[in-house]
Amino acid sequence: MNDASEHKRPDNLSRVLKEWRADTSLPPGFQAAVWGRIDASKGREAVSQPLWHVLSAWFNQLVARPQLAVAYIVFFAMIGMTAGWAQGQKEVARVQDDLAQRYVQTLDPYQVPQR
Amino acid sequence: MKRHLILMCGLLACLLAYGGVYYASTKPARALEDRPQPELAWLKQEFNLSESEFKRISDLHEAYLPKCREMCMKINAKNSELRQLLESSTNVTGHVQAALNESARLRAQCQAQMLDHFFEVSRTMAPEQGKRYLTWVRAKTLQGNGGMNHGDETHHGSH
Numbered sequence: 205m206n207d208a209s210e211h212k213r214p215d216n217l218s219r220v221l222k223e224w225r226a227d228t229s230l231p232p233g234f235q236a237a238v239w240g241r242i243d244a245s246k247g248r249e250a251v252s253q254p255l256w257h258v259l260s261a262w263f264n265q266l267v268a269r270p271q272l273a274v275a276y277i278v279f280f281a282m283i284g285m286t287a288g289w290a291q292g293q294k295e296v297a298r299v300q301d302d303l304a305q306r307y308v309q310t311l312d313p314y315q316v317p318q319r
Numbered sequence: 320m321k322r323h324l325i326l327m328c329g330l331l332a333c334l335l336a337y338g339g340v341y342y343a344s345t346k347p348a349r350a351l352e353d354r355p356q357p358e359l360a361w362l363k364q365e366f367n368l369s370e371s372e373f374k375r376i377s378d379l380h381e382a383y384l385p386k387c388r389e390m391c392m393k394i395n396a397k398n399s400e401l402r403q404l405l406e407s408s409t410n411v412t413g414h415v416q417a418a419l420n421e422s423a424r425l426r427a428q429c430q431a432q433m434l435d436h437f438f439e440v441s442r443t444m445a446p447e448q449g450k451r452y453l454t455w456v457r458a459k460t461l462q463g464n465g466g467m468n469h470g471d472e473t474h475h476g477s478h
């Protein structure tokens with residue numbers, strides 16, 4: 205008996221569903237709005253990721269290509285060269301000033317060191 | 320793993336480049352400091368002295384130093400005497416005035432001797448360099464020593 209009623213239910217349900225008609229139309233721009241909400245939720249997901257994850261993903265993308273990996277290494281080498289040159293110039297200027305002051309002091313020991 | 324390796328390579332390249340360029344750019348300056356008389360070596364480089372000019376100036380420098388030391392000893396002795404007089408005086412006595420005068424005379428004699436040396440050195444150099452040397456050394460010694468600093472001028476201006 206249960207088998208028979210269960211067998212009828214799907215048919216009744218199917219019949220009702222087939223008979224059902226939605227006669228209201230979607231509001232204008234409905235689909236665009238839905239897709240817009242979907243895109244917005246994806247954007248929020250990206251913003252909410254930690255900065256470390258974003259940088260890590262970017263770096264992974266970068267080093268995946270050999271040319272970019274080499275360019276990355278060269279870029280860092282150039283930064284090192286620039287910093288080394290700037291610091292070197294500072295040191296050279298300091299040594300020059302120091303030696304000039306020492307020359308003056310050998311001739312005039314009472315000279316107050318000028319800085 | 321590959322990512323970490325590339326990251327380390329980048330940082331290593333940065334450090335090596337920094338060290339290499341720093342070492343290369345400071346090598347001449349360090350070589351100058353390692354010379355027996357670095358201040359004279361600096362003078363040679365700064366004023367583009369030829370070997371003969373440098374030799375002559377080095378000789379003048381060596382000849383000047385004993386005279387400078389002698390003057391310094393006299394000035395120190397006079398200053399020491401002045402200090403002792405001032406410790407036992409409550410006003411400017413005749414002795415104090417005499418010591419002050421003698422100290423000033425010795426200092427003026429020292430400065431005249433120094434100027435003489437500067438002129439002689441500048442004559443040894445090429446004319447342009449000699450002029451530049453005189454301007455520089457006067458600014459460093461006499462003019463720098465005798466002028467008031469801004470603090471004093473402000474103070475005097477407020478009277």
